[in-house]
Amino acid sequence: MKFTQDSKELTDIARELRVDILRMLARSGSGHTGGSLSCIDIITALYFSKMNHSPHFGKDADRDVFVLSKGHAAPALYVALARCGYFDRSHLDSLRKLNAILSGHPYSPSTPGVEVSTGSLGQGLSLANGIALGYRLDGKKGTVFCMMGDGESQEGQIWEAAMTAAHYKLDNVVGIVDNNGLQIDGKVSDVMNIEPIGDKWRAFGWEVIEIDGHNMESIMDAVDRAVAVKGKPALIWAHTVKGKGVSFMENKVSFHGTTPSADELEKAMAELAAV
Amino acid sequence: MKNREKKSLRDAYGATLAELGAQNRNIVALDADLSGSTRTSVFAAKFPDRFFNMGVAEQDMISTAAGLAAAGKIPFASSFAIFASGRAWEQVRQSVCLSNLNVKIVATHGGITVGEDGPSHQALEDLTLMRVLPNMTVIVPCDAVETAAVMRRIADTYGPVYVRVAREKFPVIFDADYKFNIGKGVILRHGSDVAIIACGYLVSKALEAAEELAEEGISAAVVNMPTIKPLDEDLVIQMASTTGAIVTAEEHSITGGLGSAVMEVVCENEPVPVIRVGMKGRFGSSGKPEELMDYYGMNAPAVAEAARRAMALKTGPVQQNKKD
Ligand SMILES: Cc1ncc(C[n+]2csc(CCOP(=O)(O)OP(=O)(O)O)c2C)c(N)n1
Numbered sequence: 001m002k003f004t005q006d007s008k009e010l011t012d013i014a015r016e017l018r019v020d021i022l023r024m025l026a027r028s029g030s031g032h033t034g035g036s037l038s039c040i041d042i043i044t045a046l047y048f049s050k051m052n053h054s055p056h057f058g059k060d061a062d063r064d065v066f067v068l069s070k071g072h073a074a075p076a077l078y079v080a081l082a083r084c085g086y087f088d089r090s091h092l093d094s095l096r097k098l099n100a101i102l103s104g105h106p107y108s109p110s111t112p113g114v115e116v117s118t119g120s121l122g123q124g125l126s127l128a129n130g131i132a133l134g135y136r137l138d139g140k141k142g143t144v145f146c147m148m149g150d151g152e153s154q155e156g157q158i159w160e161a162a163m164t165a166a167h168y169k170l171d172n173v174v175g176i177v178d179n180n181g182l183q184i185d186g187k188v189s190d191v192m193n194i195e196p197i198g199d200k201w202r203a204f205g206w207e208v209i210e211i212d213g214h215n216m217e218s219i220m221d222a223v224d225r226a227v228a229v230k231g232k233p234a235l236i237w238a239h240t241v242k243g244k245g246v247s248f249m250e251n252k253v254s255f256h257g258t259t260p261s262a263d264e265l266e267k268a269m270a271e272l273a274a275v
Numbered sequence: 276m277k278n279r280e281k282k283s284l285r286d287a288y289g290a291t292l293a294e295l296g297a298q299n300r301n302i303v304a305l306d307a308d309l310s311g312s313t314r315t316s317v318f319a320a321k322f323p324d325r326f327f328n329m330g331v332a333e334q335d336m337i338s339t340a341a342g343l344a345a346a347g348k349i350p351f352a353s354s355f356a357i358f359a360s361g362r363a364w365e366q367v368r369q370s371v372c373l374s375n376l377n378v379k380i381v382a383t384h385g386g387i388t389v390g391e392d393g394p395s396h397q398a399l400e401d402l403t404l405m406r407v408l409p410n411m412t413v414i415v416p417c418d419a420v421e422t423a424a425v426m427r428r429i430a431d432t433y434g435p436v437y438v439r440v441a442r443e444k445f446p447v448i449f450d451a452d453y454k455f456n457i458g459k460g461v462i463l464r465h466g467s468d469v470a471i472i473a474c475g476y477l478v479s480k481a482l483e484a485a486e487e488l489a490e491e492g493i494s495a496a497v498v499n500m501p502t503i504k505p506l507d508e509d510l511v512i513q514m515a516s517t518t519g520a521i522v523t524a525e526e527h528s529i530t531g532g533l534g535s536a537v538m539e540v541v542c543e544n545e546p547v548p549v550i551r552v553g554m555k556g557r558f559g560s561s562g563k564p565e566e567l568m569d570y571y572g573m574n575a576p577a578v579a580e581a582a583r584r585a586m587a588l589k590t591g592p593v594q595q596n597k598k599d
Contacts, residue, residue, distance in 0.1 A: 059347065108345075108374045116345050117373040120365060123338045127370055130342015130350075133327065137303070137348065157366075160335035168327070 005049060007216035013083075014044040014216070015272055018245045020079035020092060022268050025259040028095040031104065034242040034255040036076040038180040038213070039147055042238060045219040046145055047080040050227075055086045055113065062141040065115050065131055069124020070149035070178065071105040072257070077114070078102050086113030122155025124148060125175060129164050132173045143227050147176045151183030153194050159204065165233040166205030174226040175206070175235040178213065180242040182253050201235045213238030246271055279446035279479065282419035285383045288440055289314025291426040292351055292381075296322045302430065305340050305352040307333045312442075313353040313383045337363040337380070341370035344377045349430060352378060356385035356398035356439050364404050371435050372408045378435050381426075385415075385439040386526035387554065387571060388476060388564035397559045398439075403531025405437040406504045412436045412457060413503040415525075415533075417478035418448045421501060424455035432457060439475070441526070443564050446479040448499070460507040466496035469582045470514035470521050474500050474533050477524035477552065477573060484578035495582055503533050508540045515545035520585035522550050524578050526568070529553040548588035550581040 004010060017040050025031045043066075047053070051064040068077050075095070082089045087101060094100035101110050105119025116127045128146035135142055148158065165173050177197065185191050194200070198208045207229045211218040219238070226234035242256070243249030246268040249260075260268055296302045296318050303325040310316040310328060319326035329336040333354050340350040353359065359382040360367070371378045387397045405413045412434060416422040422440055429436045448463070460472070464485050473481040478499045485495040496518060498510065515521055521541060523534035534551030541549050554571055568574050 116341065116376075117369060120369040123334075123366060123370050126335045126338030126366075127342040127345065129335075130339040130344070131346045132342070133303075133339070134343045134346025134348045137325065138346070157332075157334045157338065160330075160332035161339070163332070164329060164335055164339060167330075 003048060005220070007220060010044055010049055010216045013048050014041045015245070015275055017044055017076070017079045017083065019269065019272055020082070021075045022246070022260055022265055024075055024079065024092045024095050026262070026265040027093060029259055030096055031075055031259055032072040032257050033259055034182070034249060034252065035070060035149060035178070035180065036073045037244045037246065037249065038240040038242045039070070039073050039178040040076045041214050041216060042147070042176060042178070042219055043076050043080050045216060045223060047084055049220060050223045051145070052142065055084065064142045065144045067116055067124045067128045067131070067144065067146045068106055068118055069146050070121065070152050071119030071124070074104065074106050077106060081111070081113040084113070087111070121149070121152040122157040125158055125161035126164070128173055129161055129168070129170055132170045133168065135172055143172050143174055145174045145176065147178060149183070150177055150179045150181065150188050150194060150197065151191070153177065153197065154192050162201065162204040162206065169231055170233045171230050173233045174223070175233065177235065177237050178240050179238055180240045182242045182251065182256065184253070184256050186253055198237050201237070205232055207232055207234040208237055209234060210237045211239070213240035214244055279448070281444035282447050283444045284416060284419050284422040284440035285314045285442065287419035287422040288381055288383070288426060289317035291423040292318045293321050295426060295430045296325065299349065299430065301347065302349045302351065303327065303343055305329055305336050305350055307331055307336045307354045307358065309354055312355070313381070315351070315353045333358045333363040334366045337366035337378070338370040340378045341374065341376045345374070350378050351381055353381045353383060355396060356382035356401045357396060360398060360401035360404045360437065367405070368408055372410045375410045375434060377433050379429055379438070380436065381438045381440065383440050384442045386441055386475065387559045387567045387573070388441050388443040388526065390442070390564040390567065391561050393561040394558040399528045399554045399559065400531070401439060402503050402525070402527050402533065406531065406536065410435050411504065414438045414457070414501055415474040415503060416440060416501055417475055417499050418445050420447060420449040420451060420453050421455055424453055425501065428455050428457060441476060443476070445476050448478060455501065458502045458505045458507055460498045460500040460510040462496065463499055464495070464497040466494040467518060468494045468520070469586050470496040470498060470518040471524060471578060471582060472498045472500050472511065472514065472521060472533070472537055473524040474503065476526045477578070480573070480575045481524050481578050483575035484582065487575060487579045488582055493582065493586070500533060503536055506536045506540060511537055511540045512545045515541050515547045519547050520589045521547060522552060522578060522581040522585050524552040524573070526573055527553050529555055548585045550585045552578050552581050
């Protein structure tokens with residue numbers, strides 16, 4: 001795996017990962033496209049630049065942990081884990097197939113590099129807090145990153161966990177909201193408005209860092225700042241575009257849980273190659 | 276029987292948890308604003324750094340416990356049985372059981388003996404809810420001695436566990452040197468006409484019923500079955516084949532709990548009549564614990580009557596055909 005601080009290189013990696021995601025989803029014929037593309041730039045920054053991690057670390061290492069609370073974006077996590085060497089890339093071909101190591105949603109017993117099982121929305125931040133509390137008891141240095149959706153933020157448990165992290169001053173937790181504005185039934189603001197989301201997290205005792213979630217330099221800077229926050233948890237409120245990177249998928253609710261057809265894949269590949 | 280000393284199972288839980296905490300630094304405890312009632316407060320007083328009060332937020336408590344387990348801790352999470360099993364059922368399934376994480380859920384105030392708080396607080400479905408979950412072990416101790424033994428054993432055994440205790444004090448059945456084994460039932464009384472398989476509070480009632488039956492010349496075996504899952508199938512089959520009639524008794528709905536578990540095994544292996552004593556498809560009401568047990572038919576006379584009925588069914592046509 002290559003670690004880099006160069007945002008141009010990271011942008012290139014993110015583009016390659018978009019290609020991996022789309023190929024994998026087109027082959028599988030089922031899975032979540034839009035929400036995987038919206039968070040892949042952030043996942044790239046974490047896995048290829050900011051997180052202290054390696055497939056060769058033992059469980060005892062002071063490693064950083066990533067929890068994908070919006071588990072349906074599993075493709076974005078899988079392509080990063082594969083490129084980082086957690087498992088052979090050939091497994092990407094068997095996504096969602098019987099006996100494959102890659103389930104439709106992150107399932108920790110079967111996938112190397114997946115820390116906890118997610119997919120039922122709203123539970124990831126609690127899991128992250130638990131890991132962070134365990135780390136604190138053991139004097140471990142790692143940070144626990146937790147990626148949530150804006151639609152997911154409608155789950156009450158998210159706010160229970162927000163209270164917990166603030167109450168226990170978990171400055172080793174960094175939350176990230178992939179704020180792409182869409183959920184399954186439409187715009188988040190139409191289905192069940194969650195704004196003003198930054199104010200809510202602040203009111204719950206979190207440091208909030210607002211960024212463009214597709215600008216690699218901003219992402220890297222935000223991660224550094226979030227990790228540096230002391231005495232309270234930090235949230236990266238990342239504005240993103242669902243389906244980002246493929247023009248005809250961008251901001252389309254219809255691509256939430258659908259995969260590209262052969263034609264669409266070809267068009268998408270051409271677009272991504274042209275970038 | 277009626278003169279047995281009564282002791283609190285939750286007191287035994289709190290004391291044993293604190294004892295275990297002194298032996299193993301990895302043990303942590305979580306509660307949802309009921310630590311005084313569940314007795315995790317005993318642990319909290321001794322190990323404040325390893326106790327996490329999660330507030331009135333059971334779902335967050337269970338998933339946080341799962342995260343702690345993922346980080347190598349042995350979390351004991353407690354609340355009233357209805358909230359620990361029901362309010363957070365999906366968290367138990369997704370955060371704990373799916374990843375097979377080492378979380379111990381010790382639920383107090385199970386069953387109808389929670390009493391005056393009424394039906395909203397009487398967990399009569401928790402065993403059903405927990406029993407369907409893969410990887411989950413489900414245990415219902417019958418007295419304070421067994422409760423302490425269960426805690427020591429599960430702290431040493433990897434995997435998710437649900438333990439249900441009650442608010443009330445129960446008669447002490449076992450001597451202090453009692454050894455608990457996960458998945459093993461205990462024959463408390465031998466008998467040849469009918470077997471009563473019970474858990475929790477109903478174990479003491481089953482013993483009383485067996486004495487009542489003995490006076491009528493009926494020889495009833497009594498089995499304490501603390502592990503609802505994995506069930507001691509061999510013992511159930513042995514009881515079915517040696518007595519030919521079974522009664523189950525639990526302070527729980529007859530749907531999905533111990534009675535259902537026993538029936539599943541009996542029907543598939545050694546078909547004999549099984550009569551279930553427990554709550555029959557309804558919610559309870561407020562009242563005194565013993566009053567409620569009597570009113571809803573979870574007492575010694577009800578168990579004895581079920582035994583007579585089970586024995587009567589033994590001589591039915593199915594059994595006769597089998598003998599031909
Ligand atoms: C508890 C739960 N309820 C419902 C679902 C079904 N579901 C999957 S994705 C989704 C919408 C999520 O929206 P958001 O968090 O904004 O995700 P994104 O737009 O980033 O993909 C829903 C309702 C689920 N996985 N879990």
